[in-house]
Amino acid sequence: xxxxxxPDAVTxxxxxxxxxxxxxxxxxxxTMVGFRLVGExxxxxxxxEMATAITPxxxxxxxxxxxxxxxxxxxxxxxxxxxxxxxxxxxxxxxxLPVDVQKADYRYVNKERLTxxxxxxxxxxxxx
Amino acid sequence: xxxxxxxxxxxxLHLYVKVNLITVAASAIGLVxxxxxxxxxxxMLVNAVAVGTVVVALAVVQVWLRRGxxxxxxxxxxxxxxTVAIVVAAIDPFVLPIVTIILVVPVMVIIPFVRSRxxxxxGLGTVAVSVISVVMAQLHLVDxxxxxxxxxxxxxxxxLFVPGLNGLLLLNVWRSHLSLAKQADDIRQSRxxxxxxxxRERRRIERDLHDGAQQRLTSLAIRLAVAQELTSSDPARAxxxxxxxxxxxxxxIGELRDLAHGIYPPLLSQRGxxxxxxxxxxxxxxxxxxxxxxxxxxxxxxxxxxYYCCLEALANAAKHxxxxxxxxxxxxxNGLSFxxxxxxxxxxxxxxxxxxGLLNMTDRIGAVGGILTIDAxxxxxxxxxxxxA
Numbered sequence: 001x002x003x004x005x006x007p008d009a010v011t012x013x014x015x016x017x018x019x020x021x022x023x024x025x026x027x028x029x030x031t032m033v034g035f036r037l038v039g040e041x042x043x044x045x046x047x048x049e050m051a052t053a054i055t056p057x058x059x060x061x062x063x064x065x066x067x068x069x070x071x072x073x074x075x076x077x078x079x080x081x082x083x084x085x086x087x088x089x090x091x092x093x094x095x096x097l098p099v100d101v102q103k104a105d106y107r108y109v110n111k112e113r114l115t116x117x118x119x120x121x122x123x124x125x126x127x128x
Numbered sequence: 129x130x131x132x133x134x135x136x137x138x139x140x141l142h143l144y145v146k147v148n149l150i151t152v153a154a155s156a157i158g159l160v161x162x163x164x165x166x167x168x169x170x171x172m173l174v175n176a177v178a179v180g181t182v183v184v185a186l187a188v189v190q191v192w193l194r195r196g197x198x199x200x201x202x203x204x205x206x207x208x209x210x211t212v213a214i215v216v217a218a219i220d221p222f223v224l225p226i227v228t229i230i231l232v233v234p235v236m237v238i239i240p241f242v243r244s245r246x247x248x249x250x251g252l253g254t255v256a257v258s259v260i261s262v263v264m265a266q267l268h269l270v271d272x273x274x275x276x277x278x279x280x281x282x283x284x285x286x287x288l289f290v291p292g293l294n295g296l297l298l299l300n301v302w303r304s305h306l307s308l309a310k311q312a313d314d315i316r317q318s319r320x321x322x323x324x325x326x327x328r329e330r331r332r333i334e335r336d337l338h339d340g341a342q343q344r345l346t347s348l349a350i351r352l353a354v355a356q357e358l359t360s361s362d363p364a365r366a367x368x369x370x371x372x373x374x375x376x377x378x379x380x381i382g383e384l385r386d387l388a389h390g391i392y393p394p395l396l397s398q399r400g401x402x403x404x405x406x407x408x409x410x411x412x413x414x415x416x417x418x419x420x421x422x423x424x425x426x427x428x429x430x431x432x433x434x435y436y437c438c439l440e441a442l443a444n445a446a447k448h449x450x451x452x453x454x455x456x457x458x459x460x461x462n463g464l465s466f467x468x469x470x471x472x473x474x475x476x477x478x479x480x481x482x483x484x485g486l487l488n489m490t491d492r493i494g495a496v497g498g499i500l501t502i503d504a505x506x507x508x509x510x511x512x513x514x515x516x517a
Contacts (some may be wrong), residue, residue, distance in 0.1 A: 018343050018347075020343055020344060020346075020347040021343065021346060021347050021350075023347065024346075024347040024348075024350040024351050024354075025350065027350075027351055027354050027369070028350055028351070028353070028354050031354050031357055031358060031361075091338065091342050091343065091346050111346040111347075111349075111350070112345070112349035112350065114350050115350070115353045116353070116354075116357060
């Protein structure tokens with residue numbers, strides 16, 4: 001299916017130092033009607049720089065990245081745009097995440113549980 | 129005999145033997161002087177010869193110690209001490225107080241270096257020889273020295289030698305204490321190094337799993353769901369995705385196999401040391417020849433210690449020594465002995481601080497009660513030898 005330009009599509013950005021995950025998310029979003037991938041960043045720093053230009057509505061942010069890391073980057077993004085839906089992702093169990101990540105006010109999704117329906121319900125929850 | 133000596137600082141033992149040698153040599157000369165001045169009997173020369181044999185024996189002990197033949201050295205030390213004690217007690221009964229101290233020397237010397245059974249045997253030997261010495265002194269087989277030696281000389285000899293020999297014994301007690309304290313300290317350090325190495329290894333495995341197979345499998349899980357979605361709407365694209373994923377899955381399986389192999393080589397537990405080392409040498413960066421004799425199965429920790437030691441030695445040879453080939457010898461005929469010889473640059477062990485690799489090998493072999501010696505010279509390769517009982 002070739003995505004047609006959907007002006008109302010939910011814009012998605014994926015932030016992860018692992019390109020294999022970014023590629024998987026790109027493949028996933030590409031098949032979803034009503035969603036559009038607008039940016040891929042390999043670090044928190046790059047995500048902040050990119051987000052000011054593209055203002056995504058939904059950000060999938062890996063927790064463990066070299067540099068500032070996912071949570072700090074999410075805090076910066078939320079401070080600039082309170083409406084942005086930021087979802088932390090990683091391969092770890094939620095219980096194995098550092099306390100600051102568990103306490104942070106962001107949704108958390110295991111990477112392998114990321115499906116089209118998860119993304120849709122995250123976006124719907126955020127908008128609803 | 130305890131094989132821990134290689135791991136123990138034996139400089140104290142060398143010092144002790146040197147002091148003992150000088151004292152005994154001076155006594156032999158003293159006896160000859162006394163023969164021609166104060167006590168004109170040839171029994172004094174017999175005394176001097178008896179003491180002189182101890183000088184020779186101690187010289188041999190020194191050579192053996194330098195060559196690492198500790199077992200022989202300590203046996204000779206005991207035999208020489210005890211023989212001279214009996215001879216001197218028979219000829220000069222008045223030196224019995226001195227003889228009783230000399231008798232104790234061997235058992236004091238060996239404390240840090242032997243296992244309990246040998247210490248006990250030497251202790252019993254000491255008691256037996258002391259009984260013989262006392263009996264010999266009581267028999268008065270020879271009476272010339274006793275009769276001819278003036279009282280002042282007898283008193284002076286006892287007065288001089290009893291405190292002197294006690295000083296020597298004290299030196300031995302101190303040496304044993306230092307040696308045992310150092311062994312305990314070495315074991316403590318080695319234990320903490322082993323714990324740290326094991327933690328480091330687990331961290332590495334966690335990172336390898338997380339960064340490797342887990343990332344790949346995660347991405348595959350997401351893309352598999354996408355492909356499933358596409359099977360009805362775009363079957364051709366779904367098929368293409370599945371084919372890509374198959375390749376990636378094969379890569380993940382390969383990564384997991386390598387990782388599992390690094391954690392514990394399957395051949396080592398299934399078939400033992402001989403086959404596992406042969407398999408490892410086929411993967412080595414340098415050419416390896418293996419000679420193995422009578423290698424059977426051993427405790428898992430012994431097999432694993434020897435296996436990783438050989439691997440580490442091969443890795444060191446390739447990485448630091450610039451070697452092109454290495455010989456591994458494994459001999460199971462008497463305990464388990466092994467050696468790895470490479471043709472690399474070698475190094476000067478006295479000038480090179482033992483790196484993590486060498487310490488790791490020493491710790492691993494030490495942990496299973498074995499010993500490891502490193503024989504290296506700049507320009508003539510490195511040989512690592514190990515023995516597990």
